[in-house]
Amino acid sequence: MKYLCLICAETVMEQMPEADAEKHLEEYREFTDGIRKSGHFVGCNRLLPPAAATTIRVRNGKVSATDGPYAETKEQLGGYYVIEAKDIDEAIEVASRIPAAKIGCVEIRPIAEDSKTLSALGFVGLTTGDGTA
Amino acid sequence: MSSSNENAAERVRVTVDAIYRSDSRRVFATLVRLLGDFDLAEEALHDAFRAALEQWPQEGMPANPRAWLVSTGRFKAIDNLRRRARFVDLPPDAAERLGTDDSEGRDPADIGNGGASLMALAERVADGLGDPAAWDDESVEDDRLRLIFTCCHPALSPDAQVALTLREVCGLTTEEIARAFLTAPSTLAQRIVRAKAKIRDARIPYQVPTREDLPERLDAVLRVVYLVFNEGYSASLGGSLTRHDLSEEAIRLGRLLIELLPEPEAQGLLALMLLHESRRAARTSPGGELILLDEQDRALWNRDQIAQGLALVERALSSRRFGPYTLQAAIAAVHAEAPSAGETDWAQIVGLYNVLLRIEPSPVVELNRAVAVAMYDGPEAGLTLVDGILARGDLEDYHLAHAARADLCRRLERTAEARAAYERALSLTRQEPERRFLERRLNELLD
Numbered sequence: 041m042k043y044l045c046l047i048c049a050e051t052v053m054e055q056m057p058e059a060d061a062e063k064h065l066e067e068y069r070e071f072t073d074g075i076r077k078s079g080h081f082v083g084c085n086r087l088l089p090p091a092a093a094t095t096i097r098v099r100n101g102k103v104s105a106t107d108g109p110y111a112e113t114k115e116q117l118g119g120y121y122v123i124e125a126k127d128i129d130e131a132i133e134v135a136s137r138i139p140a141a142k143i144g145c146v147e148i149r150p151i152a153e154d155s156k157t158l159s160a161l162g163f164v165g166l167t168t169g170d171g172t173a
Numbered sequence: 174m175s176s177s178n179e180n181a182a183e184r185v186r187v188t189v190d191a192i193y194r195s196d197s198r199r200v201f202a203t204l205v206r207l208l209g210d211f212d213l214a215e216e217a218l219h220d221a222f223r224a225a226l227e228q229w230p231q232e233g234m235p236a237n238p239r240a241w242l243v244s245t246g247r248f249k250a251i252d253n254l255r256r257r258a259r260f261v262d263l264p265p266d267a268a269e270r271l272g273t274d275d276s277e278g279r280d281p282a283d284i285g286n287g288g289a290s291l292m293a294l295a296e297r298v299a300d301g302l303g304d305p306a307a308w309d310d311e312s313v314e315d316d317r318l319r320l321i322f323t324c325c326h327p328a329l330s331p332d333a334q335v336a337l338t339l340r341e342v343c344g345l346t347t348e349e350i351a352r353a354f355l356t357a358p359s360t361l362a363q364r365i366v367r368a369k370a371k372i373r374d375a376r377i378p379y380q381v382p383t384r385e386d387l388p389e390r391l392d393a394v395l396r397v398v399y400l401v402f403n404e405g406y407s408a409s410l411g412g413s414l415t416r417h418d419l420s421e422e423a424i425r426l427g428r429l430l431i432e433l434l435p436e437p438e439a440q441g442l443l444a445l446m447l448l449h450e451s452r453r454a455a456r457t458s459p460g461g462e463l464i465l466l467d468e469q470d471r472a473l474w475n476r477d478q479i480a481q482g483l484a485l486v487e488r489a490l491s492s493r494r495f496g497p498y499t500l501q502a503a504i505a506a507v508h509a510e511a512p513s514a515g516e517t518d519w520a521q522i523v524g525l526y527n528v529l530l531r532i533e534p535s536p537v538v539e540l541n542r543a544v545a546v547a548m549y550d551g552p553e554a555g556l557t558l559v560d561g562i563l564a565r566g567d568l569e570d571y572h573l574a575h576a577a578r579a580d581l582c583r584r585l586e587r588t589a590e591a592r593a594a595y596e597r598a599l600s601l602t603r604q605e606p607e608r609r610f611l612e613r614r615l616n617e618l619l620d
Contacts, residue, residue, distance in 0.1 A: 092374035092375045094375060106327065107327075127378040128326075128375045128376050129378050129382070148375075
């Protein structure tokens with residue numbers, strides 16, 4: 041059985057003082073190392089803040105994109121994809137083909153790929169997200 | 174320094190100022206493409222103009238100042254990035270990343286995350302130096318279009334699109350934009366900072382959309398262009414009613430859009446702007462007083478702009494795929510074709526407003542329709558409609574709603590009501606010429 045654990049907090053890393061953010065990352069490094077060793081690890085990523093989110097809907101074959109996360113609606117999180125796209129336009133194009141986009145919506149959020157995050161999560165190279173790096 | 178040197182320096186300063194006004198946003202648009210980041214480009218732009226002030230008095234004006242500014246801006250940005258890279262601690266894997274992966278270096282979002290990526294970015298920018306597309310005129314125009322589409326990207330909030338376009342494409346100050354939208358300058362500044370962060374973080378591309386996406390993306394652009402035009406047409410700031418450069422800028426953007434995509438609504442919007450612009454000379458007296466449409470000297474209307482506007486409206490209407498801009502242009506066209514105010518075809522104008530109201534219902538359109546009805550059926554009929562709109566509270570704070578009510582009451586000789594409505598309009602207007610106009614009307618009633 042695989043489980044997705046969604047990380048929610050009032051303050052995201054980008055809003056923390058530098059020292060707190062460093063300390064927080066260090067805790068993630070420790071935790072991630074631990075679950076890699078114990079065999080619980082499948083994959084993980086840090087997301088950029090909701091301000092960088094774009095939410096799309098497809099209605100009558102028309103794609104509409106809006107700024108911001110989906111959170112204010114009644115829609116429930118039902119799954120996720122991690123995709124590779126060269127920019128937001130390509131990401132919107134791919135996400136608009138996710139079947140649920142026709143009935144619900146798909147929030148597109150960039151994944152943090154800065155070196156500090158990658159290092160804390162134990163990705164040696166630059167591949168992220170699928171745990172195979 | 175001799176006085177002739179001082180004179181030369183002064184002449185250069187005047188020239189640089191003029192180039193800054195006419196070309197700085199074009200230079201900026203190209204720098205964004207070359208540097209891949211709005212803030213870097215803004216910094217490079219200012220460095221380039223500073224260098225021009227220092228070097229041109231000694232070395233003389235370059236043959237192509239715009240190309241010189243782009244090239245200098247790019248070199249300054251490379252220098253800055255290299256210098257900054259030396260002051261940032263390299264992360265442990267920096268060498269490896271630089272050596273093995275080239276995509277990371279492309280990511281402007283990584284700026285500030287380490288000296289390595291700054292250095293990589295500097296090298297990437299330097300690599301493109303021989304690129305002839307950097308400064309030929311056609312690419313530079315394309316860059317402006319790229320900048321417009323990026324600023325009007327649907328992944329940005331509508332407010333942010335407008336603010337960013339006015340700031341980045343038109344070069345308005347944050348203060349001017351804040352005034353135009355009745356927002357605090359700090360709120361607006363933050364809106365722009367957030368929008369730029371989103372462009373960077375979500376990688377909103379710097380490109381003209383594909384043909385498939387273009388019609389939808391164009392709607393957002395047209396909305397923003399029209400707001401820019403209106404900002405120029407009735408400037409919210411200062412004592413002058415109009416700001417020529419902004420309207421011209423919006424019209425120029427409109428023409429560029431039509432070249433790219435001859436969509437009916439883009440034609441309709443350009444027609445609308447040209448037909449409004451054609452009345453500019455007649456719209457204010459030599460003393461700067463506002464003159465309403467029915468009192469304007471129609472001999473002062475710009476016939477050339479009217480002819481262009483009429484041709485565009487006709488083309489847009491014949492497509493049968495037109496929208497609200499084309500309909501508003503058609504209304505302006507009816508005015509433009511009337512030899513005098515008395516000979517205006519009000520029946521046609523009311524008819525066009527009816528269609529407009531159906532496809533885009535809004536209290537402001539309703540108000541305009543009410544004024545047209547007053548011209549066609551008499552002030553009594555118009556006043557009933559205006560009072561209906563005001564009673565709903567939709568336009569309670571809109572000075573033109575009260576000005577319209579005042580005018581209709583005046584024509585019905587309901588002087589006390591007219592006076593109260595003029596006073597209410599006066600308390601709401603922010604434009605000096607409009608204020609003087611309303612005061613004049615108010616004083617006439619007191620005499």
